[in-house]
Amino acid sequence: MDVHLRRLRAFVTVAEELHFTRAAAKLFVAQQSLSKQIADLESEVGTPLFERTSRRVDLTPAGEVFLAAAREALALIDRGVEEARNVGRGRHATLRVGFVAGAALELTTHILGRFTDRFPHTRVELREFGLADPTAGLAAAETDVAFIRLPCTTQGLVVHPLFTEPCVVGVSTAHPLSGRDRVRVEDLVDQPIAIGRTDDAVWRAFWTLGHRPGAERPAHLVETTSQSEEMEVVAAGMACCLTPAAALRYSPHPGIRFLRIEDHPGSVVAVAHRDHARGPLVSGFVEAAAAVREREQRTVRAIEDAGLS
Structure with missing residues (x-):
């Protein structure tokens, strides 16, 4: 199925506004054109995405599911376009990495090293967050990916555990x-x-x-x-x-x-990112963390056994 990005953006805007006239004005298109884009998208997906009455517009259950996927897809495309433009202009792409005290302990330098080896033209910005923000900047979108320590509130985050520490x-x-x-x-x-x-x-x-x-x-x-x-x-x-x-x-x-x-x-140390922020750099960082965890099994065991003797 080949879904056009224009239709995806139209769908997300209508889903956010729940009003075709307002959504059309926001997109600078005629309402008739917007209605056709949504109808074409629903035909491509194969199910209604909106319930329309003379008084209101609501997402169907299928529309709720599709909205999450559409947002994620658009965020990925937008981030990829931005990173490609930066590289094309001779600028370095930037990955903002947050961490709380200790980060990933002895795995930290290995993970950062593996990531920078794979993405040599990416500038990594490291920022430590204090006790007030266990999400290390993710909750406020101040970082793209972070080393966090669980348990903490992870609503809206995707979490990739590394190890459990006593x-x-x-x-x-x-x-x-x-x-x-x-x-x-x-x-x-x-x-x-x-x-x-x-x-x-x-x-x-x-x-x-x-x-x-x-x-x-x-x-x-x-x-x-x-x-x-x-x-x-x-x-x-x-x-x-x-x-x-x-x-x-x-x-x-x-x-x-x-x-x-x-x-x-025990407390779990993990790499995390926002649910709709899965660009190539974030994915690359998660992959680097997973690869290091598998490679450094002796170090992981030592961390997980610390304080237990």
């Missing part, structure tokens, strides 16, 4: 639990917990023990704005913090001990 709890060296090598969740439920300031309820629940079935919100949370601030809060004995096991390697602190949590699920 969680540990950081406590002050003066804390009563600091003499132990491991703890259970029940040992922590009455403790003050440090948590980054964010509106992401899924993220907050996981890192404050609130994700458990029937769990109540901890009695005392200490809000922080950065990872370094969180470490100082813990070292001062003001709170403990749940954190990935990589903290043992990446965030050692003389005033903090990190203890294994025996019955807390």
